[in-house]
Amino acid sequence: MKLQEVYPLYLNNRAVQPNADLAVTDKYTGEIAFRTALATPDVIDAAIAGAVRAAEPMAQLASFERQGVLDHCVRRFRERFDELAYALCVEAGKPIKDAEGEVTRLIDTFRIAAEEATRNYGEVQPLDISERARGYMGMWRRVPIGPCSFISPFNFPLNLAAHKIAPAIAVGCPFVMKPASLTPLGALIMGEVLAECDVLPEGAFSILPASRDGADLFTTDERLKLLSFTGSPGVGWDLKARAGKKKVVLELGGNAAVVVDADADLDHAIERIVFGGYYQSGQSCIHVQRVIVHDSLYDTFRDRLAERVKALKWGDPKDRETFIGPMISAKEAQRLKGWIDQAVAGGARLLAGGECDGAMLQATLLEDVARDSAVYREEAFGPVVILSRFASWDEAVEEVNDSKFGLQAGVFTRDLHQVLDAWDRMEVGGIVINDVSSYRVDNMPYGGVKDSGLGREGVRFAMEDMTEIRNLVIRRI
Structure with missing residues (x-):
């Protein structure tokens, strides 16, 4: 064509x-x-x-x-x-x-x-x-x-x-x-x-x-x-x-968080977070940027997610096998690459990706990212996901809300109490249960609070x- x-x-x-x-x-x-x-x-x-x-x-x-x-x-x-x-x-x-x-x-x-x-x-x-x-x-x-x-x-x-x-x-x-x-x-x-x-x-x-x-x-x-x-x-x-x-x-903009609670279906959560974090190279205001995982699941979740992220194919977007295409410009890719490098220099651990070639930035996964770093606090708008862990539900809610943005959030849980509490207390325009923040249907009310x-x-x-x-x-x- x-x-x-x-x-x-x-x-x-x-x-x-x-x-x-x-x-x-x-x-x-x-x-x-x-x-x-x-x-x-x-x-x-x-x-x-x-x-x-x-x-x-x-x-x-x-x-x-x-x-x-x-x-x-x-x-x-x-x-x-x-x-x-x-x-x-x-x-x-x-x-x-x-x-x-x-x-x-x-x-x-x-x-x-x-x-x-x-x-x-x-x-x-x-x-x-x-x-x-x-x-x-x-x-x-x-x-x-x-x-x-x-x-x-x-x-x-x-x-x-x-x-x-x-x-x-x-x-x-x-x-x-x-x-x-x-x-x-x-x-x-x-x-x-x-x-x-x-x-x-x-x-x-x-x-x-x-x-x-x-x-x-x-x-x-x-x-x-x-x-x-x-x-x-x-x-x-x-x-x-x-x-x-x-x-x-x-x-x-957004800086969307997803919570993976102790009772989550791990296979389903990993599958959806791979999609939500990296589809169209993360260039979505509701792309999954922060993933907050319960202590009891964290190590297994991290290792399995890193394996999946490393396997994502990047390259020519016209190739039907490509999952990660270019960012909108080399300038934007270099901007985000700089944020990744700053986070790693500040003590973050690079679990996958991190390489940049022109407008192409590999699917990247980080943990132990300082909360005052740009890649944590700002809108990444690219193929980067940050992992952190929580012990109590209140800690998870607090971390979701620890952002100047408030567009959408995701929660993987089977607990109805957690669902209703998230709906009450998460400071976002929309909460998606058992799916990622990046899910949207075009007849639903969509928008955000705070700087979003x-x-x-x-x-x-x-x-x-x-x-x-x-x-x-x-x-x-």
């Missing part, structure tokens, strides 16, 4: 080729894979103006019409499945099996949105709670918030863009999107599919690769009513500070963020 040499951007529903200034590399070979246009501030301004004009006609689309657009996307993504997976493998360096899994999730997300497009319910509310309200009744419904701004990251360029685009269409919000400059192609193919839908009013969508310096309007423009950003905490909180009066939803962000994704929950309640009060006379 071969990619086009040049791809357009999408301005007010139409393919436009003002330049070919953005070169996107094959993350494994480092060679230029394709070029696409970069949006200038004038183009972004025109896109926002188009979204403002489209707000009323988008809101007036019938729910079956919005559902029809989403159903069309589902059908076309299925038809273009192999193309989408290959594009993802090239531009993100994602192993082809992981890429195929992400295309499946893209389809799921649009399918869920198509179902939810006809379920935007309201409520009738009795108001006659006292004498002064006798004869009054109320009702409310949700209406689209208006033009939205979306900024999506490099690590899931299909599905994390889908988690913004699909809910917006489902509720009738026009949008402008900035995909990550390192991986813009998935979003551009979505734009190509949306451009086939004549029912969408002009200005319903724009998908605009842009440099960070030229993209300030995505954040600061007052015509936009919502900003949804997925990416690094440093960038996200800065955007919130500059976003003005618009609603802001942030899905930011605010608001929730998941189609129905994103739709709520993209709507406002409009109340109606009726007096019977």
